[in-house]
Amino acid sequence: MCIELRDYGFTHEEFFAAENFLNQIKSDNENFIPGRVIEIRRNMYKVISRYGEVPAELGGGFYHSLRSGEEFPVTGDFVILKYNPDGSSLISGLLPRRSKFSRTDFGGHAEGYVKNIREQVTAANFDYVFILSSLNHDFNINRIARYLTASWQSGAFPVVVLSKRDLCDDPGSKEAETRKIAKNVPVISVSAKTGDGLDALAPFLEPGKTIVFLGSSGVGKSSLLNTLAGETVMDVKNIRGNDSKGRHTTTHRQLFRLPSGTLVIDTPGLRELGLWDSREGMSLAFAELEELFSRCRFSDCTHRSEPGCAVLAALADGSLSPEQWKNYQIQRKETAFVEQHSSYLKQKKEIQKTIARNVRQIMKKET
Ligand SMILES: Nc1nc2c(ncn2[C@@H]2O[C@H](COP(=O)(O)OP(=O)(O)OP(=O)(O)O)[C@@H](O)[C@H]2O)c(=O)[nH]1
Ligand SMILES: [Mg+2]
Structure with missing residues (x-):
């Protein structure tokens, strides 16, 4: 062969x-x-x-x-x-990776304190991340926001795929809600069961491009893969009736080649997505929000009560939703925590400091 x-x-x-x-x-x-x-x-x-x-x-x-x-x-x-x-x-x-999806592995979490947290790489070398979230009872906008940050950080382009459209009476309103937090990202609702909405995925199904499917267990990652493949390549199991949670059917990551020539990496549903090194990812996911900071009257504005605070003004006029502001604060806190507790990130900071020092020295010499 x-x-x-x-x-x-x-x-x-x-x-x-x-x-x-x-x-x-x-x-x-x-x-x-x-x-x-x-x-x-x-x-x-x-x-x-x-x-x-x-x-x-x-x-x-x-x-x-x-x-x-x-x-x-x-x-x-x-x-x-x-x-x-x-x-x-x-x-x-x-070989060097052009993109990678990372999460925090809290494996060293023992007796109430964190020993050492590590990066866990889930998949590598993909062009698009399909963030799957189902339109049934399990729809969760904050979870999508976390996936968006991690996906931007991966180096690839995120696409939000709202699955199980056949189970939702009003997919349009869920799409609109998602678009509010997924700025500059395509939001597409589909049904793997009826095939509705799949046409809108066509621009991403290019030959030779790789897509990774991510999302909680039971959202329909493997079902979408099977539908796109035109045959059952992955097992699929019913979700639990009482709370719509999945059964962790897919247990390891696998790469498939679709008849279109597109490569798909199907992954097991994550129980939780601990954000890893995500500072740059946050800046892309919350670009408009972070842009507000530069418009505050005081450069050290805490965005709590200061006069001339652009964040408070945006919250007051409705251009920034309280949920999105809360998402930002939670993710920022988490990212800072990871930065403090990971030796890798400390090393990265040291390297960045060295780079900055070298740049300063060169600038001095040139002036
Ligand atoms: N009605 C409906 N059900 C769907 C759709 N897509 C998936 N399902 C059902 O949702 C359940 C879970 O689907 P899976 O494809 O196994 O979900 P998964 O995301 O791969 O789950 P894990 O492998 O556990 O991470 C199955 O019972 C599917 O038949 C859809 O578009 N419509
Ligand atoms: Mg699966």
Whole structure:
């Protein structure tokens, strides 16, 4: 079997990154080939390569580079394989990611205090994030707002997909409510069951582009994938009747190629989305709100009671909703907390300080 990796989203960028990697390890061994991770179960990887789908595991050299700060590959990652035609191939390197979706892993949360919180990368190298939220009783605007921040931070473009349109009498009002918090983002309501609204997704279903489906359990991520694929590629289970919650049917992330040539990463529903490093994502998600800050009379305005406060004025004239202001404050607090408690982000800050210092030195020399 001969597969064109290009059909799996392998762009020129990744091609050159792969060449670069092979130059660095000084290998012209033709068994070193690029591939894309399409599924991970425990420690076993499934990687699509020019030889089709191959089973793979992490090579010893890769573990070595993990110690120096390299990350574990996730679904969607482009990797370098040491190809073994007779068994498991070895993943020897991870190519740079052009986007990644991260959440906070509170794994170190013990006895009431936080030991160490870490980044958990969910998926990589996608062009669009479909944030799915269902139009049934589980509709939750604050949750969409959190997903928007994390999606902007990922480096890809968010699209809000309101699912189960057939179960909602007035999808228009929910769409309008969502648009208020999802500025500059397409908001599309669809039904995977009847096919209603799916046409509006067409502009994003481009060949070679990758879309990651995110959202709580039971919102219909796998159902939408099945409908777009035209066949059942993922299991789907009924939600609970009493509270519309899902049953965590999908248990691991998987990448599929649709008949249109679009790649889709289906993910398990997240119980909660702890925001990771999200400062830039917040600035994009709340661009209009943050723009207000520059219009306050006092530069250190706390937006509580000061005269000439643009935020209070926007709240008073209705151009800023109290919910959105509350969302902003909660997310800002959470982001600050993560910044304080994560060693990675402390390092990032240190690097930023060094960069700023270097820039100042250069400026001094030039003047
Ligand atoms: N009426 C209706 N039901 C839907 C629609 N889409 C999904 N469902 C139902 O919602 C339930 C959950 O769907 P899934 O596709 O398994 O949801 P999921 O988001 O993949 O859930 P997890 O894998 O647990 O994260 C199933 O009973 C589906 O049949 C829709 O458009 N209309
Ligand atoms: Mg699913």
